[in-house]
Amino acid sequence: MTRMLSFSKAENDLLPKFRKLTNEAESTEDVKKFFVYCMQELFAQTFNGQLELRFEEVGLQPEADPCFFISEQVRSRDDFTEMWQGSDLPQIVTRFAELAVGHYKHLEKNPKKTEAKIRM
Numbered sequence: 474m475t476r477m478l479s480f481s482k483a484e485n486d487l488l489p490k491f492r493k494l495t496n497e498a499e500s501t502e503d504v505k506k507f508f509v510y511c512m513q514e515l516f517a518q519t520f521n522g523q524l525e526l527r528f529e530e531v532g533l534q535p536e537a538d539p540c541f542f543i544s545e546q547v548r549s550r551d552d553f554t555e556m557w558q559g560s561d562l563p564q565i566v567t568r569f570a571e572l573a574v575g576h577y578k579h580l581e582k583n584p585k586k587t588e589a590k591i592r593m
Contacts, residue, residue: 478560483518484568487511491569495576501535504580508533508541508573512566519562524553533570535577541570 494507512531516524530544543566547553557563 478556478562480515480519480560480562480565483515484565486518487515487569491572495573498576498580501577501580504573504577505533508569511569512541515565515569519556519560520552524550533573533577535574535581539567539570540574541566 491507491511494511495504498504498507509526509528509531513526513528516526516531524547526547530547532542534540534542548557
């Protein structure tokens with residue numbers, strides 16, 4: 474029986490910050506940006522600083538399945554593959570992405586918040 478690593482502590486540490494940021498997002502681009510920042514922090518924690526994601530190496534894809542991407546360069550790393558397949562990291566990233574997509578779609582349907590901020 475193989476042993477799965479769990480990063481639920483890291484998820485629970487980041488979740489309140491992520492919710493706060495996405496709730497305060499003024500545009501769909503803000504949601505995408507906050508998702509990337511959170512994923513950079515999550516991967517830094519889970520890889521003990523050995524994997525520092527650049528901004529363009531991870532992102533939100535609201536209309537795709539899955540609703541996030543991780544660059545081929547990162548996915549081809551042996552340490553990434555081992556961690557991705559041997560832990561709950563895929564589920565955690567998916568949960569964050571689904572939360573972000575929910576906020577993204579809300580802002581997309583209701584641009585008044587963005588327009589109100591621009592006019593101020």
